[in-house]
């Protein structure tokens with residue numbers, strides 16, 4: 344069996360005293376991208392976890408650290424990929440999603456794998472292909488506050504079962520951004536888990552409890568009971584900003600910004616928002632700097648958002664999530680995701 348790649352350290356079966364006394368020491372011991380291989384009771388099967396693709400999202404790493412400290416034997420072999428270790432170690436620790444000169448690693452799981460992050464993504468994909476785990480979980484934190492949810496390309500019993508180990512909310516999207524969960528296209532059930540805010544201790548617990556269930560259950564792909572109440576949000580669209588757009592977070596409109604959102608806008612995460620609830624302010628001349636297309640490229644902005652004077656409202660009852668209050672992420676990635684509250688299609 345190939346142990347993969349010079350880009351990724353392979354660390355077989357570390358004992359609890361080898362991983363350090365703190366998460367910081369654990370990261371320093373790894374020093375760079377690492378694959379930790381924990382042998383299980385059934386050596387014929389493997390499951391994979393990936394985390395820390397974003398350096399400012401610590402819950403998955405903390406969960407794996409705690410799992411290793413407790414010395415629990417998994418049901419099957421567990422492969423734990425810890426991605427952006429150097430980014431997380433960069434002072435202040437767990438601060439950078441990716442370093443300013445680097446690409447976002449979780450947008451690099453697609454060809455051409457040309458940047459350093461692209462080569463690392465390719466190395467992770469090659470090892471996964473080699474080792475052929477029966478499932479893959481990718482653990483993240485959201486940039487703002489909000490509850491835990493899963494992101495999946497598919498809604499089928501296996502993906503629902505993986506989701507149910509962590510949360511009862513599942514987002515299904517065909518949007519292809521080069522994120523790792525798109526690995527489920529290779530017929531390995533894969534979900535991303537967004538555990539909640541990076542500063543929220545509850546998110547650390549969700550990650551740890553889910554990892555323990557994922558690692559120790561005999562079967563993680565058995566369908567959940569029919570009466571299990573899974574909230575499924577299908578085909579979200581993203582609100583993106585043109586590169587030259589400016590965004591401010593403020594209680595009142597900033598006349599110099601193209602778009603102003605209130606600092607507490609993330610309180611809308613996952614709640615129903617009626618069309619009469621103001622979301623923020625947009626200068627009418629800047630309306631075209633807001634972009635909202637379906638994965639197929641159809642412009643649906645006018646079905647989702649409406650401008651009245653300079654006040655921004657939902658065009659119909661919506662659910663928004665992954666709302667960010669970080670202007671850098673809002674500009675480089677997106678402001679939020681939206682689905683219709685009644686689940687109807689936007690196209």
Ligand SMILES: [Zn+2]
Pocket residue numbers: 396397400449483484
């Ligand atoms: Zn992330």
